[in-house]
Structures are given as C-alpha cells and as structure tokens.
Amino acid sequence: MAPSFFFALVVVSAWWTAFMLAVAAREAEERGSGCPAKCGNLNISSPFWITQSQMDRPCGSLDFQVDCNQSTGVGTLRTSSIFGFQIINISYGERTLLALDRRKLDDLTSLNRCQIPSWNTSAKLAVPFRISSAANLDLVFYNCTKAPPAERHEQLGLVETRCRNNSFARLGERYDDRSNYDAYYLEGCRATFLPALEPPGGKANASRYEELVRGGFLITWDLPAIIQSIFSATTENSQS
Known part of the structure; x- marks a missing residue:
C-alpha cells in the first residue's frame, strides 16, 4: 500500500479517538451526578473523573482519570507509568494540581x-x-x-x-x-x-x-x- 494511505489512516484514527474522548467528556457533563465526586478530602470534578470499574463508561478524557483508594482516601492521577502521581490538592479555578511522585x-x-x-x-x-x-x-x-x-x-x-x-x-x-x-x-x-x-x-x-x-x-x-x-x-x- 502507498505511504499516503497509511498516513491518511493514522490521521483518521487520531481524529476518531479525539472525537470519542470529546463525546465522553460531553456525556460526563450531561450525566452530572452519575460520576463519583469525592475521594477522601478531594473534590473530583470535570475534567477529572474517578475510575470505578473497567466495565463502567468513562466520565471524561482518559488523560484525566483518577484512581481512588477508598480505604485511605488517596487519589492518584494516572500516568504513562504504572505508578501515577498522588494528588495533594486541585485548584479548578487556576487549573493547577499539586502532585506527589x-x-x-x-x-x-x-x-x-x-x-x-x-x-x-x-x-x-x-x-x-x-x-x-x-x-x-x-x-x-x-x-x-x-x-x-x-x-x-x-x-x-x-x-x-x-x-x-x-x-x-x-x-x-x-x-x-x-x-x-x-x-x-x-x-x-x-x-x-x-x-x-x-x-x-x-x-x-x-x-x-x-x-x-x-x-x-x-x-x-x-x-x-x-x-x-x-x-x-x-x-x-x-x-x-
């Protein structure tokens, strides 16, 4: 197959993935209270969302997934590593997150x-x-x-x-x-x-x-x- 075909396929795939994430984010806002909003003392809201089960529909963009340890109340931002960043605090107004590795x-x-x-x-x-x-x-x-x-x-x-x-x-x-x-x-x-x-x-x-x-x-x-x-x-x- 021609290289141009592979390039077009990659572009279409990237746009489709982005579209699906955008739809998920939109649906998350429409569902509102359908997604968990607390992890210990942390308030988790859009664009962040708490992962409950792999079977559940996502509540937002995959980059903003938060794993919550319900027994300790510790929220962890998922990363490219299997070890994420522990969330200390989130300021939604300033769009800042204080994290601990x-x-x-x-x-x-x-x-x-x-x-x-x-x-x-x-x-x-x-x-x-x-x-x-x-x-x-x-x-x-x-x-x-x-x-x-x-x-x-x-x-x-x-x-x-x-x-x-x-x-x-x-x-x-x-x-x-x-x-x-x-x-x-x-x-x-x-x-x-x-x-x-x-x-x-x-x-x-x-x-x-x-x-x-x-x-x-x-x-x-x-x-x-x-x-x-x-x-x-x-x-x-x-x-x-």
Whole structure:
C-alpha cells in the first residue's frame, strides 16, 4: 500500500479517538451526578473523573482519570507509568494540581532498597499536563561512576544522598524542562530531573531533598486543542 494511505489512516484514527474522548467528556457533563465526586478530602470534578470499574463508561478524557483508594482516601492521577502521581490538592479555578511522585519518595526513603530516581518526572506526564516553571525548582539527582572533583562538588552545591556511594543531589534554578541541559552536566554522572515546589520564603536546600520531594510539585493543565475544537463543534451542532 502507498505511504499516503497509511498516513491518511493514522490521521483518521487520531481524529476518531479525539472525537470519542470529546463525546465522553460531553456525556460526563450531561450525566452530572452519575460520576463519583469525592475521594477522601478531594473534590473530583470535570475534567477529572474517578475510575470505578473497567466495565463502567468513562466520565471524561482518559488523560484525566483518577484512581481512588477508598480505604485511605488517596487519589492518584494516572500516568504513562504504572505508578501515577498522588494528588495533594486541585485548584479548578487556576487549573493547577499539586502532585506527589510517591514512587520516587518511597525509593529515596526506603531503609532496605534506597535508590535515587532514574527517570525524569516529566516523562510520566500525559499530554494535557505541564510542570509549572513559575512554581517549581529543579531538583537534580546524580548517579556517578566516581566522585566528582572537589571543586565541582563545591561549585554545584552537591550533597551526598544516603542511597549509595557517589550519588548526589543538587538544587538548580527554575524548572525549565531541560532547555538548558548543559548547565547540569557532570562528567561520569547520569542526571535525573525532578520538579520541587518552592517552599514559602524561597528557603530551599538540596540537603533536604527528601522534604522537597515530599512537598510535591505543581502541574497545570489544558484540554488538548483537538478535543476542544471537536467539543465546541458538537456543542454548536446540538444547539442549531
């Protein structure tokens, strides 16, 4: 088959998927109270929705699914990983979500299997979400094959982690999603980047990396443009 046919097939498939998600979101609004709205102390409303059962019809876009542990009242935003982000708070007016990467915190604080993160937090985010540069700092972890020179150690403000030899943490500037990766390069080391919410008063220190990770990070969201346009079109058609 011609390459143009495959391209057209991919485009049609993408539009159809987006259309179905938009229809699901519209139906969710029409059903209103048909979808769970509470998870512990969290109020869950559009565009977020709580997953109850795989047999239930979705209450919105799949990117905004929330798993709720009814026994603990903890809501978790689903991600591309099997481990989602624990939701601390949601501001619907500002379209911000305070999240905690529980898996990374558990790895860093474990007494038996302490290990520094190996994946950037941004790699787990779904398309509609962005890590706020204005609210978050760059928390960088280094896994090194050998100890950096003393001058580099001091230059970068490195602090040793308790996970293993030659593993370090460093607090950078505003979170920038790696637009200036060279500024964080350290020879012989693998760097992993985590956003960390800037503490009140701006007093943050890399030596308190566990506390910074525990404090979470701020995410903003938008509905994908293609869904917004299709949703608007279906709304106009239903009113005409």
